[in-house]
Amino acid sequence: YCKVNGRNGKLFYSKKMNQTYNDLILLEGELRRAISKEELTLYYQPKIDVVTGEIIGMEALTRWFHPERGDIPPQKFIALAEETGLIIQLGEWVIKEACRQQKQWKEAGYKQQRVAINVSALEIQRNDFTEKVRRILHETDMPPECLDLEITENSVMQNTEECIKTMNELRAMGITLSIDDFGTGYSSFGYLRKFPINHLKIDQSFIRDAYTEPSNAEIVKAMIQLAHTFGVKVVAEGVEEREALEFLRNQKCDYYQGYYYSRPVPAIEFEDMLVRG
Ligand code: C2E
Ligand code: MG
Ligand code: MG
Ligand code: MG
Numbered sequence: 001y002c003k004v005n006g007r008n009g010k011l012f013y014s015k016k017m018n019q020t021y022n023d024l025i026l027l028e029g030e031l032r033r034a035i036s037k038e039e040l041t042l043y044y045q046p047k048i049d050v051v052t053g054e055i056i057g058m059e060a061l062t063r064w065f066h067p068e069r070g071d072i073p074p075q076k077f078i079a080l081a082e083e084t085g086l087i088i089q090l091g092e093w094v095i096k097e098a099c100r101q102q103k104q105w106k107e108a109g110y111k112q113q114r115v116a117i118n119v120s121a122l123e124i125q126r127n128d129f130t131e132k133v134r135r136i137l138h139e140t141d142m143p144p145e146c147l148d149l150e151i152t153e154n155s156v157m158q159n160t161e162e163c164i165k166t167m168n169e170l171r172a173m174g175i176t177l178s179i180d181d182f183g184t185g186y187s188s189f190g191y192l193r194k195f196p197i198n199h200l201k202i203d204q205s206f207i208r209d210a211y212t213e214p215s216n217a218e219i220v221k222a223m224i225q226l227a228h229t230f231g232v233k234v235v236a237e238g239v240e241e242r243e244a245l246e247f248l249r250n251q252k253c254d255y256y257q258g259y260y261y262s263r264p265v266p267a268i269e270f271e272d273m274l275v276r277g
Pocket of ligand 2: 059118150180
């Protein structure tokens with residue numbers, strides 16, 4: 001490990017990131033520039049109703065097309081943004097950009113859809129998070145009912161009480177809350193009861209072989225049933241094949257996302273999907 005004194009105090013980079021320290025410092029500067037120069041773009045992936053096949057919303061996923069390095073995967077630059085604290089600026093850009101796009105679609109006459117945004121632990125733990133979201137919604141003239149915030153279970157496991165308070169404030173505003181990547185963290189069904197959430201997103205690792213791997217199938221079934229007893233809707237991530245969708249339909253899963261319907265696409269291509277219905 002090598003230790004650095006960064007802007008936000010001590011930062012630790014592990015060798016397994018497979019990057020030299022100098023590369024990371026360089027990339028940090030470039031990410032800072034990318035956020036301010038708006039080199040980032042949002043792609044959108046539809047969320048589909050399992051029964052009707054209709055688009056019920058979308059998830060915004062950030063893309064960074066670096067002018068020299070090419071496409072940098074989110075796993076890499078989100079991790080970097082989290083380690084350097086840049087995630088605060090990045091997250092703010094994401095919410096603003098998603099709201100701006102929704103407003104544009106609304107003005108162009110498209111049916112208003114709910115947009116989901118991924119929120120990092122660092123963002124939700126800041127005590128100004130609720131106010132920031134409220135201000136952006138106000139500035140962009142976006143109804144809170146059209147915003148969905150996806151939070152991973154590990155994020156809410158840190159400072160749980162504080163997080164629940166923030167989540168209650170967001171819910172009171174009319175915002176939808178989703179737990180992302182469910183099943184991959186310190187999952188505890190007890191938290192389903194504790195957290196004021198609307199949607200549970202089952203991680204794609206369970207969905208991918210849910211219809212070939214009996215143990216995964218049982219886990220998915222149990223997750224869906226339990227979520228439903230708490231009045232929580234279930235979204236399956238990573239649906240790539242028709243068989244997976246059929247399995248989910250039999251299990252009364254509510255919504256799904258995945259390459260089977262569509263990959264995340266640029267806004268202009270998402271428009272085509274909205275037109276086609
Ligand atoms: P996530 O929020 O769980 O998003 C789902 C990921 O699965 C996306 O990867 C999406 O492209 C991919 N995916 C969707 N359907 C399928 C499928 O059928 N098969 C497979 N194999 N993959 C599928 P992506 O866009 O590379 O994003 C990776 C992760 O990076 C996201 O996972 C999220 O945790 C994070 N991320 C992306 N954008 C943002 C952002 O703006 N803010 C924050 N905090 N995190 C972000
Ligand atoms: Mg997500
Ligand atoms: Mg996920
Ligand atoms: Mg994820």
